[in-house]
């Protein structure tokens with residue numbers, strides 16, 4: 001009876017797996033604050049993607065981890081066709097064709113030597129100069145074969161700037177998943193290790209104040225008006241009210257990102273025997289879907305998909 005009347009159902013096809021690919025490593029390296037999640041080599045990336053496809057997870061979101069020596073003030077390695085992220089996008093498209101949907105993170109923070117998501121002028125991130133660099137990065141990712149680009153830097157006007165650049169380069173079919181309501185969150189902590197971030201300080205001049213709800217509705221509306229194909233709320237569980245609000249007003253699909261800190265907390269408590277890890281994993285994903293997410297980016301994607309297959 002519970003199954004028959006269940007109002008919310010997860011499906012592996014809802015899940016998007018974020019993955020890290022690193023330059024200069026010869027074997028996959030586990031991220032210590034995210035046990036079970038790895039920085040990949042090209043080879044280990046491909047085998048991890050095969051495993052995801054086998055259980056029905058058909059979309060991945062790729063983050064690049066360049067060598068420190070390739071970082072500079074503008075993050076120019078991000079639009080280098082031979083840069084680690086673009087090489088990985090190309091490799092996955094060659095290997096999996098259109099069986100896999102490949103999304104690339106369109107943000108400079110992994111590639112800048114100061115770790116900010118944009119160009120820093122006089123100590124602050126310059127919004128409009130950053131947009132030009134996002135355009136170059138998005139076009140390089142689309143040239144490499146990305147089906148989706150995902151601007152995560154929270155610069156004003158980033159969706160329109162990227163849409164125009166993609167269209168001008170003949171990439172009308174490449175879609176944009178916009179990080180629309182992204183908070184300056186301490187839940188991103190483990191991600192800094194995952195991408196070897198050089199950041200000192202914080203992102204409060206461009207990411208949102210956790211105290212604000214209304215602002216998220218405005219940010220989301222702006223992204224929709226600029227042509228976003230998907231909008232996103234991030235983090236997920238601490239912001240379910242925001243997610244529900246965005247789901248209510250958005251005419252385009254709504255994604256939510258269960259971030260590194262959310263993963264780390266569940267994983268850590270599970271490993272200590274303090275909670276039932278699998279049950280909390282499924283409950284958290286169900287709650288995110290119930291609140292209104294159509295797609296969920298989660299480091300649990302493969303394990304959750306396995307569980308869903310066992311249960312069905």
Ligand code: PBG
Pocket residue numbers: 105107108109110117152153187188189190191203258259260261
């Ligand atoms: C920035 C970016 C971040 C995450 C995804 N994209 C970090 C930040 O904004 O500080 C966080 C993802 C996570 O914590 O899992 N390009």
